Amino acid sequence: MKYKSQAVAKLYFIAAIALFLGQIIFGLIMGLQYVVGDFLFPAIPFNVARMVHTNLLIVWLLFGFMGASYYLIPEETETELFSPKLAIITFWVFLAAGVLTILGYLLVPYAALAKMTGNDLLNTMGREFLEQPLPTKVGIVLVALSWLFNITMTMLKGRKTAISLVLTLGMLGLAVFFLFSFYDPVNLVKDKFYWWWVVHLWVEGVWELILGAMLAFVLIKVTGVDREVVEKWLYVIITMTLVTGIIGTGHHYYWIGAPAYWQWWGSIFSALEPIPFFMMTVFAFNMVNKRRREHPNKAATLWALGTSVMAFLGAGLWGFLHTLAPINYYAHGTQLTAAHGHLAFYGAYALVVLTMISYAMPILRGRAANPERAQIMEMWAFWLMTVSMFFITLFLTGAGIVQIWLQRLSSTPMSFMAVQDQISIFYWAREGAGIVFLIGLTLYIRSFFVKGESKAFE
């Protein structure tokens, strides 16, 4: 570790992994509820489990992004963090807010939680992914601002690289677009229209800047390829991301009451959205093939390549599968959407955070790379999680296709619940793959405790 203040990242990474574990456990609960409907009812109804599952995902990814930026910004800017103390305070505030919110979901009926937390003052709750009580939402804004402030101040006093600029821009966008979560008009169409300004412009817009910056950083470190080359491609890739992704928001506006022309705008631009992901894959493999040194951390390289491939498959290919309006007409709101959501979030965001952790954590623990045995276990974890997530996606895709067939294409359409019974085999298979994922994650966590001769710095 070159700079003392990078150490704050460790806290963030540990919290991220712990919350990740929580997310997967709740995922398995939901998966079981899909087939054993009354499992844990009424203690944890499906809607509560789902809220915990998705909110934990968002929170642990944010912890990951923050940890990653506290790690990489000092190194990029070649100066200590502006205020490590602020970063630590922010960490505890965010963790407390996150844990309290999850406990609130689990222990209090949602309507009572809304009443307790001032939803009557400004109603923002009860919308998918934005279920957080008002104080939590305000907390997220404050945490994001504190993060942004700390990173910006650090950058101002140090070297300004493309990676740190892009990362900061991504964070700025993250903070700005989250403000739309405070807008919840009665007009359902407007509500949905601007809801996507948070959700889509996050995951298919500004988050991709953060993703690109993190991936570029790790690639420079593990391959030793010239910074000029990496950063140039970073710019080209994220340009394509914004060019396609911003208007690509239109693929959410087909059937929610927005004008019909979005079917054209959305289809055309979102059909191009796989391009930046494909460029990212080509770029990552190119860099690794042209590497100028053998970094002792093999696992980190695997995670980085995995990110580029799985992001392309999940976000690019599975997104394209149902993005064209005539296809989306039948696919909208089915298990196919769930399939895409799982692989995209795992491939693009979960993996990039794990890539960063894989690279940075050994260094934060005072070594260049983990012992051989630990790395092998980590790589096993990578394969178990990645393959099982791929199978989850395949099973949900199967479920989605049959669902579309029986419920929407058939001349004698079946009702929703009747169709759900027909596709339960896919849900059982998905749950099985989910258990393998949990085993992979357990192995991943165990790999941190494997002892052995660690690789020293060169």
Next chain:
Amino acid sequence: MQTTNMISVKESSLEKIEYQNLPGDFALWIFIFAEMLVFGVLFIAYAFSRAQNVALFNDSQLTLNRGFGAINTVILITSSYFVVRGVAAIKKDLTHQCAYWLSGALVLGSVFVGIKMVEFYEKFNAGISMSTNNFYMFYLSLTFFHLMHVLMGMVILATIIARTRRGAYSAKQHTGVETGASFWHMVDFLWIILFPLVYVIR
């Protein structure tokens, strides 16, 4: 490009090959190809949509102001010629002439924008919007998307003019001028396809 790095050596040699054929900056060409792709898909979508409802498209097309469209075509072609002269001038180190020619193109660009605004104003006054029908959706989308490119091109031209005046370019170093010129020609080229496609062909 002096570098020990394998990939950059390889890349720069690749770029040099491309460079012998393409004027201006390679990055901009990536951008231009991407643009062509987007417009290409839009044009195909237009043709596809028209094939499904030829009568509606033909009827609506008659309401467009072809005179404005034709004048704008002439304006853009002329402006492209000015840009060509501008590039030729900087290649002979004639900085002032270059700036004059490019400024001429910039003025013509703003005339194009002015005429387009009048045209849009007429349509909006007639109560036409993107939701009126599929033809108007394409007409407004394509022309507005193109108009934004003209504005973008004008910003680029203005930047280049300012830099030319400051003496940033010369016969030896004029990549910036060629890059901006390439973009402007693309905007012109797109209009040359767009005008007959949307205003004329029946």
Next chain:
Amino acid sequence: MSATFTKSMARNVFYGGGLFFFLLFIALTFDTMQALPKRDNSQNITPAVAHGKKLWEVNNCIGCHTLLGEGAYFAPELGNVYPRRGPDFIKAWIKGQPTGAPGRRQMPQFNLSDADIDDVIAFLKYASEINTNKWPPNIEG
């Protein structure tokens, strides 16, 4: 002419391109907002609808159901439940939960008053009359 494909050029294209498409997005958003009143059924938003939407939100209905195809995929689409089932069925259904049928998916009991349920139904009726470009493909959602 060595540095032909420079980082600063890529950066300029990034800023220019990003800004360009964001402005285009704003323009389209502006047009959408102009066009919405004809499509979004907002003329039928009554206090009952507004209250119904709030009840929809504070009971986290979206955590299981989809509404116009967005939400969770655990329980039926409710954007068109009003024409599919009608108000009386919906009311009886909400009141009768949970069914307690073993092994079946369960909907919680939300303890809503009759007036509250009527407002939820008013909201669902309003939602079903939004112009969604003929989605969903059939009444089953």
